[in-house]
Amino acid sequence: MLISKVKLYSNELAKTKDFYVTLLGFNLLDETEDSFVIEAGKSELEFQQSNLNDHPSYHFAFDIPSNQFKAAKEWAKAKVVLNREDGDDEVYFENLDAYSLYFEDPSKNIVELIARKSSPTVEGYFSSQSILKISEMSITTNDVLSVGQQLMEFGIPVKDDLPLKEQFNFMGRESSFLILVSENRRWFFSDRDSEIHPSVIELDKRKVIEVDRQGKVKLLGGDSKSKYMSIFFLTLLASISSFFLMAFVFDGGVYVETAIYIFGAIIVILLSYLISLMYYAIDLIKSK
Structure with missing residues (x-):
């Protein structure tokens, strides 16, 4: 420090x-x-x-x-x-x-x-x-x-x-x-x-x-919890937006492609959580 x-x-x-x-x-x-x-x-x-x-x-x-x-x-x-x-x-x-x-x-x-x-x-x-x-x-x-x-x-x-x-x-x-x-x-x-x-x-x-x-x-600044919550929810918002966009585009179309995009959206949601955890871990290591 x-x-x-x-x-x-x-x-x-x-x-x-x-x-x-x-x-x-x-x-x-x-x-x-x-x-x-x-x-x-x-x-x-x-x-x-x-x-x-x-x-x-x-x-x-x-x-x-x-x-x-x-x-x-x-x-x-x-x-x-x-x-x-x-x-x-x-x-x-x-x-x-x-x-x-x-x-x-x-x-x-x-x-x-x-x-x-x-x-x-x-x-x-x-x-x-x-x-x-x-x-x-x-x-x-x-x-x-x-x-x-x-x-x-x-x-x-x-x-x-x-x-x-x-x-x-x-x-x-x-x-x-x-x-x-x-x-x-x-x-x-x-x-x-x-x-x-x-x-x-x-x-x-x-x-x-x-x-x-x-x-x-x-x-x-620094390690405030709001920073990591913001990272998570911003990524989550992007994921949900992508989900509805893809569901609208492929609705009534090929079901396999629809499933792929739904699965992809779920993966991105999970990744948003992992990304926020990664930022927290990096800052925690730096603070040590």
Whole structure:
């Protein structure tokens, strides 16, 4: 699973753009009067101007090469103030086999640089161009179990196939995760609590998760059941149309030919079901 693009909202758009592009040196991919997009390895990160008086903030993580954590820390310390937890400015996650550090951007987002042992190594000095991808993105909601179930049906499992929890869940695979969390939970290495704000998360350049201002999600593309039902019923409709057409053309004619076309129509109906199952199986294998 790849978090291919994330769209977030900000009340400090100009300062946030200057932070990422000028201070940290991210490549600017696109810009309008009320938004900008930067490159983060295989991912893209977009910031959109918020039209409300709230102050949207999120947590997300950038994957960095497994051998460059120390270099990344020196790079970050020269540009930002690192967040601390119990006096420490870095942490080792045994369950992830990874080292992380944290800092905040002008929009008060909690940004994490994480070096997983499973990530590739890269030689040379560290810069923002060394970032591999967006590997974690928060989704805050007051209905964690319901949203979590939706994500699971969308092909996004809980990490290590654990059961859903009411407060906090890592969901995803292949070192890319959605952090599904309840509101007002303190973020690690921060004095800020999780808040519900809208966002758009694109996975594998084909699935889209839209989070609204109430923390509800809308799922587009991907493995939704409606996709396979549509394939089946469209093929079935074509089969039935063919059946009546052939029955009309050959009605009263040669009975053998009529039987052949009726049998053919039945075969096509069965094939429509098999085709829908095939699409489901292919998408299921890809999601694994």
